[in-house]
Amino acid sequence: MNRLSKCVFTAFACLLLGFSATPCPAQDASPLLHAGLLGYTGDIEDEAMLLSPAAIGQVFGGGTSGSQPRSGLDLRLGWSHFKNDIMEHTYGSVPFIGFGYTNNISETLSSRASLDLAFGDGDGFDDLSLFMMPVKASLLLHPVIQDTNQGYFKPYIGAGLDLSYILETNGWDDIDGWGFGLHLLLGVEVVIGHFALGLELGYSAVESRFDTEFGSGSFDTGGLSILFNMGFGF
Numbered sequence: 001m002n003r004l005s006k007c008v009f010t011a012f013a014c015l016l017l018g019f020s021a022t023p024c025p026a027q028d029a030s031p032l033l034h035a036g037l038l039g040y041t042g043d044i045e046d047e048a049m050l051l052s053p054a055a056i057g058q059v060f061g062g063g064t065s066g067s068q069p070r071s072g073l074d075l076r077l078g079w080s081h082f083k084n085d086i087m088e089h090t091y092g093s094v095p096f097i098g099f100g101y102t103n104n105i106s107e108t109l110s111s112r113a114s115l116d117l118a119f120g121d122g123d124g125f126d127d128l129s130l131f132m133m134p135v136k137a138s139l140l141l142h143p144v145i146q147d148t149n150q151g152y153f154k155p156y157i158g159a160g161l162d163l164s165y166i167l168e169t170n171g172w173d174d175i176d177g178w179g180f181g182l183h184l185l186l187g188v189e190v191v192i193g194h195f196a197l198g199l200e201l202g203y204s205a206v207e208s209r210f211d212t213e214f215g216s217g218s219f220d221t222g223g224l225s226i227l228f229n230m231g232f233g234f
Helices: 002-018 045-049 051-060 085-091
Strands: 072-082 094-104 109-121 129-141 152-169 174-192 195-212 215-220 223-233
Touching: 072 085, 072 109, 072 195, 094 129, 094 223, 109 152, 129 174, 152 195, 174 223
Parallel strands: none
Antiparallel strands: 072 094, 072 223, 094 109, 109 129, 129 152, 152 174, 174 195, 195 215, 195 223
């Protein structure tokens, strides 16, 4: 009697779970079983008991999970302000344009490489111009993004390394140099499908060295930047 009650209970549980799944042909049996079940009804109780682990996975294995943030290319447009008072007074807000590539590492971590081109004109100096080319490598930390078909906000913080080339032309002489430093950033993106729009604030400290016929020197060419990005994921 005890053996019979176990068989009845097992069969009843399998039938009850089966109503929530899609029918498909079973092995060596009529289509009584459904997708995800790894056994078939037989005459032996041990064979019927094989259904239990698969049935549990069918019911409890499909919970909501975080989705991977997008990977893709970014178009960048923004303005920079120098920390150095002389550079800030001379050039003011320097516009830049560039591109970047973002790659997913995990649900909460991404890496990004970017290259920007900045151009400035001296305020009150007709022959004075500035060119900068910062190259940045960043790690971005963001919250887990839940699966959604309606789009989502992705706030993030990040930090990384800067390698920057800077050239100043004054009409009769060129002064150029390379700088190396660090940056911090804070941003947010609105992502809809494979398209994203974002706003980002960055702060950098970049020590640049210059060699001229009058000697050499170095000073901080970093500062505060604000940029808008347009992303295309894949």
